[in-house]
Amino acid sequence: MKKYFHLLLASTLLLLSSCAHLMHLDRAQNTFNQGAELENKLKFSPQSEVAASPESFYAMAYAEVKNALKQESQLKEDQLLGNAYTIKALCEWKLKKYDDAIKTADDAVGSFLQMESNGIRMPRDKAVMEALPFIIQIDKSREHFLDLPPPEKSSFADAQSHYLAVIADPDSLDKAETLIHAINQLEAARQNVKHNYELSTYFLLSELAALKAWSDCNGYLSDCIAKGKAFSNTDERKKAVKFFTDQDKAFVSKKDSLMIDLGKILPDGEENVLYKYWKIVM
The missing domain is CATH 1.20.1050 (Glutathione S-transferase Yfyf (Class Pi); Chain A, domain 2)
Known part of the structure; x- marks a missing residue:
């Protein structure tokens, strides 16, 4: 025994x-x-x-x-x-x-x-792993933004330099390690998994999270124009306002497109709680 x-x-x-x-x-x-x-x-x-x-x-x-x-x-x-x-x-x-x-x-x-x-x-896990570097870029962009000084202690030139390096460069929209590049890559990933509701919704929500970071940075640009260090001349201020206006138009265009997609993908469309949440946040 x-x-x-x-x-x-x-x-x-x-x-x-x-x-x-x-x-x-x-x-x-x-x-x-x-x-x-x-x-x-x-x-x-x-x-x-x-x-x-x-x-x-x-x-x-x-x-x-x-x-x-x-x-x-x-x-x-x-x-x-x-x-x-x-x-x-x-x-x-x-x-x-x-x-x-x-x-x-x-x-x-x-x-x-x-x-x-x-x-x-294993298409789902593979798709998530392929997209993870771009999701991480969104988090890093948000963290960079939180490290910025208050607009009152900054200048538009400094805010613009941050924007071009971290958010988007109008002269190079596919520039790696920028927020707009991450959004574009997630958009492509979402198109590849249209058949998977859970995954396509997740990628779309990640794009919206990126847009929130973009919106915050646009707000920072605007605040630096209004509250930041004074411009040396009127032309500088006009150029700053034009840069902000152009970037805000690009943001609004992307936001409207993604909100339409969100309304289509969610049950109850624009009446869905999640849709209303993102509409308020943006």
Whole structure:
């Protein structure tokens, strides 16, 4: 009986060790989802007393997925390596480890491409990983904006330099690492997943989040004209006003186009709560 018990214990430990990567991956997925759910809840109904933060869930999920990836060969054998990289990249994004997230997203895409060569397709996760660098660019643009000094302590020239580098350069609209480039890339990604309602809606909402950052920067340009350091002459001020007006027209055109798309994609169209939210925010 004692010998049987030892054999049973040994086989149980062997089984647990052989599927440990699956347990870690499952925990990572569940914990990340808890963090995302809490983040969305707090976004629309902020609460001062919350037992845990979304970041704490993302950190726990990150630890779990890194443990899962210690058995990378097993994950690959189980056709789960791309999934693990996906969760890892999403955790790194949420934890603001942007460079790591972009690299891991690239690893995930590579893994999915390898799976496709074996006849296994993961189109949703692959599309998200391909789009992640542009979603990250939106977050970085927003963070750059928050670092700007108050308009009263800035000049239009400084605000314009920031705009050209981070938001959009009218002379090079496809300039990498600008907000407008991220919007254009997400637009292309959305067109490629039209058949997937959940994913196309997510990409559209990401574009709208980018537009909010664009709107804030346009407001900053306007405030710098009105409240910032004085212009040296009238011509400088006229050029500043023209630059702002042109950029605001471009923003309004894009906003109107995306709001039409949002009205088409949401149940109840313009009566949907989400549509009304974005209409107010913009």
